[in-house]
Amino acid sequence: MATQEKQKLPLVERVPLGCHGLIVSKQGLGCMGMSHPLMGGSKDDQQMIELIHYAVDCGITFLDTADVYGPHTNEILVGKAVKGIRDKVQIATKFGVADLSFNVKGDPAYVRSACEASLKRLDVDCIDLYYQHRIDPTVPIEITVGEMKKLVEEGKVKYLGLSEASAADIKRAHAVHPISAVQLEWSLWTRDVEAEIIPTCRELGIGIVSYSPLGRGFFSGKGIVEEFAEDDWRKTRIPRFRPQNLELNKVFYERLQDIGAKKQHTPGQIALAWLHHQGNDVVPIPGTTKIKNFEENVGALAVHLSKEDLQEIEEAVPPEAIAGERSPYMKFTWQNTCSPPLSSWKNSI
Structure with a gap:
């Protein structure tokens, strides 16, 4: 895979993620689509490895995966890709979604077994950032994070994270062990996290990792100027991409297209620049399986937006006007999941 063009891409800054020592590239690379059966099936492993290498050469060193992606095959792919360049990358992976049916687990035995399995699949000695992927509504978060803390003490994990956790659960978890990052869906069309979760993270010095920053590909034109693959789950499972909703939502893509045209972006x-x-x-952490899309995403780092630009962009995509839910699994998101009180666990043993 050619790399001679990478010098034309903007310099990728390295930034602290949280306030406990984790340093990552200012933009990451979501690897899920490289081997997730619901995203058009598995891609050619060698091409995906070459894409990851190209990303690292360009300065994008923060790689995001999870045990459920595949399931399991994405961690294996990332593990192969980082052979020989382990010291150049920061690997983030997740546990807690036990299968594609969204069977969520957070008990200590599961936490430990999931970590051991991820270490083996990634073929690494230590995971840089280990997230609880979804909150288990049957296990107090103090119990789950307590076991994650032990993994840090044992040197199997460096930093801890949460994904799709409420502000209350973030605070409870952070009281057990410092949380370095919270991963959440945040984009121009998903902004409800701004009311409470973002302020909570900032109050506690927790880094914010935005997944689906392009609206699951919507703002890159997926479903509008680029057709979905026949087996891509987004066109049938993501409510915002259902035909009746997509017809209503496409105006927001068109508005950003007009704004971008004025700036030649x-x-x-x-x-991405708005984020x-x-x-x-x-x-x-935008994901892609194509070099041209990757280069476009990195190009967002060179986009300068004034206060007036930001206001124009936000007015062009009012989140309350978006048609459809952001996820088919809303009952597992921070709005609808609450960790039970610690007393409930103590009373059960």
């Missing part, structure tokens, strides 16, 4: 670059302008503690 794509709608996707405008959407970068939300703060130095924000690290988006």
Whole structure:
């Protein structure tokens, strides 16, 4: 895979993620789509490894995966890709979604077994950032994070994270062991986290990792200017991509297209740049399987937006006007999941 063009891409800054020592690239690379059966099936492993190497050469060193992606095959892929360059990358992986049916687990035995399995699949001695992927509504978060803390003490994990956790659960977890990052869906069309979760993270010095920063590909034109693959789950499972909703939502892509045209940037670059302008503690992790899309995403780091630009962009995509839920699994998101009180666990043993 050619790398001679990478010098034309903007310099990728390295930034602290949280306040406990983790340093990552200002933008990450979401690896799920490289081997997730619901995203058009497995891709050619060698091509995906070459894409990861190209990303690292370009300065994008923060790699995001999870045990459920595949399941399992994505961690194996990432593990192969980092052979020989382990010291150049920061690997983030997750546990807690036990299978594609969204069977969520957070008990200590599961936490430990999941970590051991991820270490083996990644073929590494230590995971840089280990997230609880979803909150188990049957296990107090203090119990789950207590076991994660032991993994840090044993040198199997360096830093801890949470994904799709409420502000209350973030505070409870952080009281057990410092949380370095919270991963959440944050983009121009998903902004409800701004009311309470973002302020909580900032109060506690927790880094913010934005997944699906392009609206699951919407702001890159997926479903509008680029057709979905026949077996891509987004067109049938993501409510915002269902035909009746997509017809209503496409106006927001068109508005960003007009804004981007004035600046000679794509709608996707405008959407990513908007996130970068939300703060130095924000690290988006757009995913892709194509070099040209990767280069477009990195190009967002060079986009400068004024206060007037940001206001225009936000007015162009009012989140309350978006048609459809953001996820088919809303009952497992921070809005609808609450960790039980610690007393309930103590009373059960």
